[in-house]
Amino acid sequence: MKIANVEINGHSALAPMAGVADAAFRRVAREFGASYTVTEMISAKGLMYGDRKTAELMRLAPGEHPVAVQIFGSDVEAVRIAVPLAVEGSRADILDINMGCPTPKIVNNGDGCALMRDLSRAERVIRTAVAASPLPVTVKFRLGWDEGSRNCVEFARMAQAAGASAICVHGRTRMQQYAGRADWDMLARVREAVDIPFVANGDVCTGADAASLLQKTGADLVMVGRGALGNPWLFREIEAVLAGREAPPAPDLAERLSVAARQIEYAAADKGERIAMLEARKHLAWYLKGYRGMASYRARFSSVTTLAEMYAVMDEILERRESLE
Numbered sequence: 283m284k285i286a287n288v289e290i291n292g293h294s295a296l297a298p299m300a301g302v303a304d305a306a307f308r309r310v311a312r313e314f315g316a317s318y319t320v321t322e323m324i325s326a327k328g329l330m331y332g333d334r335k336t337a338e339l340m341r342l343a344p345g346e347h348p349v350a351v352q353i354f355g356s357d358v359e360a361v362r363i364a365v366p367l368a369v370e371g372s373r374a375d376i377l378d379i380n381m382g383c384p385t386p387k388i389v390n391n392g393d394g395c396a397l398m399r400d401l402s403r404a405e406r407v408i409r410t411a412v413a414a415s416p417l418p419v420t421v422k423f424r425l426g427w428d429e430g431s432r433n434c435v436e437f438a439r440m441a442q443a444a445g446a447s448a449i450c451v452h453g454r455t456r457m458q459q460y461a462g463r464a465d466w467d468m469l470a471r472v473r474e475a476v477d478i479p480f481v482a483n484g485d486v487c488t489g490a491d492a493a494s495l496l497q498k499t500g501a502d503l504v505m506v507g508r509g510a511l512g513n514p515w516l517f518r519e520i521e522a523v524l525a526g527r528e529a530p531p532a533p534d535l536a537e538r539l540s541v542a543a544r545q546i547e548y549a550a551a552d553k554g555e556r557i558a559m560l561e562a563r564k565h566l567a568w569y570l571k572g573y574r575g576m577a578s579y580r581a582r583f584s585s586v587t588t589l590a591e592m593y594a595v596m597d598e599i600l601e602r603r604e605s606l607e
């Protein structure tokens with residue numbers, strides 16, 4: 283598929299996930315076959331004010347293309363200033379605007395999914411970004427604010443008319459946050475309403491899920507969020523199933539630990555060992571999900587502060603692997 287002039291070779295994308303899908307995790311996801319990635323969301327105002335932490339979020343993994351840099355904001359002037367900064371600072375291929383984030387801190391400022399309740403402002407934000415961006419602009423949003431206002435079809439048409447080159451829709455409302463099931467039937471209605479490329483998102487945890495989401499919605503790409511946490515092998519599985527091949531065998535404990543270690547090494551190189559080790563806790567818990575007797579190791583991982591200490595705990599787990607698998 284193509285988003286404007288940007289070619290995406292594959293069917294699966296890693297969803298943007300603030301605090302989780304950093305350059306290190308995106309790199310590993312791509313190693314296992316994710317064909318498109320998006321940065322964590324970046325505040326337009328933060329960019330405008332030159333916030334250093336904000337700028338760090340724009341870091342791409344080596345060779346990470348095609349990739350989108352994602353911004354959020356509802357202040358049109360901030361968006362106008364932030365867009366070229368995001369494009370130049372990241373060297374991404376696409377600029378994505380977040381209009382789906384449900385968290386109170388974001389929506390209480392009128393940003394993220396709050397824009398689904400203010401179509402004229404959302405339209406101005408998109409038009410402003412399109413005018414300010416040398417790159418194609420895409421928009422990611424939800425079904426609507428709540429059950430009574432599922433306006434995603436109208437929103438999709440508005441985004442297309444405002445110049446968006448593609449849209450991505452997560453099949454839940456803002457009020458659902460991440461609970462309940464994503465409504466794939468509604469996503470199919472969005473697909474029918476627009477001509478631009480459509481990315482479907484919500485509840486893909488297996489290759490079979492991806493196949494049925496694509497089949498049900500006619501989407502051009504599936505986007506996977508939580509299903510990929512601690513499980514970058516999911517992309518390999520999705521691509522295999524969609525190509526009509528058998529899903530490759532699930533990784534064993536040794537492979538899980540080795541890929542987790544690689545991801546955390548990438549993160550340490552990017553952010554420094556101390557921060558990487560703090561952030562590693564949640565990733566390690568995801569990588570080890572489903573194994574017996576992990577509680578004590580999770581606690582041990584919580585107190586490690588260096589890669590060397592982490593490797594030592596991993597070695598202990600491997601020594602005991604027979605009783606854990």
Ligand SMILES: Cc1cc2nc3c(=O)[nH]c(=O)nc-3n(C[C@H](O)[C@H](O)[C@H](O)COP(=O)(O)O)c2cc1C
Pocket residue numbers: 297298299300301302321322323352380382383422452460483484485486505506507508509
């Ligand atoms: C921890 C976390 C952080 C997220 N951060 C972002 C974000 O920065 N930008 C965004 O557009 N969506 C964000 N999302 C939403 C995901 O991109 C995705 O739409 C959602 O998780 C549904 O997909 P899934 O069912 O495959 O997880 C986040 C989701 C999670 C769980």
